[in-house]
Amino acid sequence: MDLRHLRYFIAVAEELHFGRAAARLHIAPSPLSQRIKDLERELRTPLFDRAHHSVGLTRAGEELLPLARDIVDRFDAIPGKLGRRLGSRRRLARVGIAPDVTAPVRETFRAAVEDLETIQLRFHPDNSAPLVGGIRRGELDLAFVHGRVAGADLTSVLVSSSPAGVVVGTGTGFDEKDSLLLSELRDVPYASISQDSAPSVYRATEALLSRHGVRRRIELDTHHPADLVHVVASGQGFTFVSLEGGATYKAFVGEPVRILAVDDVPLRLTTYAIWRTDRDVSGDVVHELSMVVAGL
Template sequence: MEIRHLRYFVAVADAAGFTRAAEQLGMATSPLSRRIRELEKELGAELFVRDYHRVSLTPAGERLLVPARDVVERFDALPALVPPQQPQGLIVVGTAPEVSPDLRSRFTTLVREQQPGLRVRHRPGSTAPLLRAVVKGEVDLAFVHGLVEEPGLSVVPVESQPLRVVVAAGTGFDERESLELTELAHLPYTFLRATSAPYVAQIADSLLSRYGVSGRLPVPTGHADLVPMVSAGEAFTICGARFGATRNAFLGEPVLMLPFDDGRLRLVTSAVWRTGHAPGSLAALVAALATLPKGNR
């Protein structure tokens, strides 16, 4: 038995299916299924009841789940006990999907001008994983989205952009220049997994509920499912007005990107790092970045 067998077992149990678990693990379904079969053979018991629509745990699987999850979490926590020794003059910078090219360019220029000997290793990712990496010390600085209230982290807003609602063309809004969220109460709101950007998800959920939008259609697999759902008029979503992965995914699609009548709604990007653990050079860069003109405000 290897740690990967337990990791795969926990993933399938949490996702209640092999296909979704494989997508989350970044692997194909067939090898995932084989690894689970290997684990079942070694333990001498079936761990899942497999049917066409859903996968559920057997009694043996239910007994294994809690200790297996504990083993995986303890294993994943080991690197934090021995922080990696990074080469002198190297920082790891995480970047969430909705960060603008302008912000990345401003940061790169600052590094080049103020810390020419500093090397930057970039780490793309969504907000939640990047915040966990900052807490663990795996990432020195991360540019993430939403209101961050994580204990032990310093937070400096460095960018914001207006939000747009994305609705299908031909659904009654074609001649409009803006709209109110109350006009979308008949449509569900579709969005990427809340776990990828929990702070943005919380703000969006509270906002939509306030305006009477109660329907929710979370998409677990990414923009490949989000775009056709909105383009077909089955739901609506929200994106940045000027940049970002979600906005870019809808370019060329038969949709409208309309501003809200309440123009105060914005997506904020912040620089975050562990309080008291940032290298002196990094603190100076963030301070300088926060004072530069923000062209997307």
Template sequence: MELRHLRYFAVLAEELHFGRAAARLHMAQPPLSQRIRDLENELGVRLFDRTRPRVQLTEAGALLLEHVRPVLAGVDGAREAMRRVRPGEAGVLRVGVPPDTGPPVLPTLTAGFARRVPDVLIDLHELTTDEQLVRLREGELDAGVVRHPADTVGLESGPVARRELGVVLRADHPAARDGGPLRLRDLDGAALVIFPRAMAPRLYDHMLLICRDEGLLPGSIRHARNPHFVHGLVLAGRGVHLNEPPATPLPDGLVWRPLEGAALAWQTSVVWVPTRHNEAVSAFAEAVSEGLAAAGHRLVGAGVEARPR
């Protein structure tokens, strides 16, 4: 039984309305409905009567609520106690960054943040986009660096940075021989090595849709998140990999080639829960923009840039 599921249950028990409860939790309604069903399945009881014109607590739901309220109050009290003992005005800023954040980004990011708010410590966590979104909504992170498109309903976003993607492939691949930009259709039928969908479902689906529209239908798809494993698969002839220009030299036998038309790109921004925005979050967003710019990303504004045509 997860604490976040109990919090979802308690908010729904107070609102007795899925739409209002989802708005309070800064999430969409379908995921909330699914989490409540998961909790009911785990407990083996029905917590809400959904057959009436209005959602109502069942007897089991009312009993669970009596037990859940003191648990959540205790957790909130513990969090507040920890906030009071943190150093500085804001104490520690807990933030998430993608697992594949390039080496040039973090030194610039941390130095830029320290320059802006020297009395606040930055606590970095390596997390996927979806892991960050869950922790932001649960209050376990103050800000996150996520890849778009993503489910950011109820969250605010800083400026979006864009970095066009190319392809990593074996040096002896026929498409790599002339050294120039490639078209995605030139790779049609090749196996594709890509991050697992669970890391960022909307981004994953978006990338495969663009590949299809641009003439690349993968012969197969293999999933990998560790860069060494990714490169090993490509070296072994098990596929090609879409990514930004490498910050460090690739292993012998691999090359990176740009793609024509800039159809694929990382679109990255800082996101946060509006009610938890403060000076430290603003400083972090500015420092991330600085770090991404140092790594070759370009700022494209406050909203996610549409796909270029």
């Protein structure tokens, strides 16, 4: 057993779904399942009840979860504690970052934090919904997510609003175009990753598409934006991308696709910095991070 096994166990225990846990960990479901089986074999007890459509914790799993979290948290705290013992004033800050956060937002924030000389920054990539959960559970100090997040317990600050466009495969009737009307896509399915990855973004997207008569859908059972490439490049559907970069945009570079502006709708991909409101107090690293966000 090592820390990786415990991190994998925690992810599955929190998601109660091997596919979502694998996406959160950025690995395939098969090796994740095998690592959990290895852990169960070493502990000589099942940790999960696996039904056909559901996953639940056994009593042993429920007992292990707080112990595993404690061990992982203690390990992750070592750099900060060691630095303080050696006279360093740097504290560890765990910052979540969604796939399509642009490089300028990330690098401007990183440079501003580095200028403080009091914080050691560690980025945790994931989709927006798991990042919001990580903030609420206290596993992350701050996160950059897509779409505004509701809740009195969280502070949400807009840091970026990037122009977005449409990606279609070549040979689908749009090769001679640099832009289009959204209604021109009414006969083309809209392709997305699992919409639970960023619920507020997809709710707004669904409403927009319905208003323009675009009703066909392909929702992939994945949380990886790069998986959209195969569907769109083969002409099966279209999707949206930020025109200023990000993981989804980069996934289509070099592929047989056209990236087009939309003439009749001002498409924007918004990025918000979020943190727990009750932690924005003097002495908490979140307060220092919130001051950095205010200056972006």
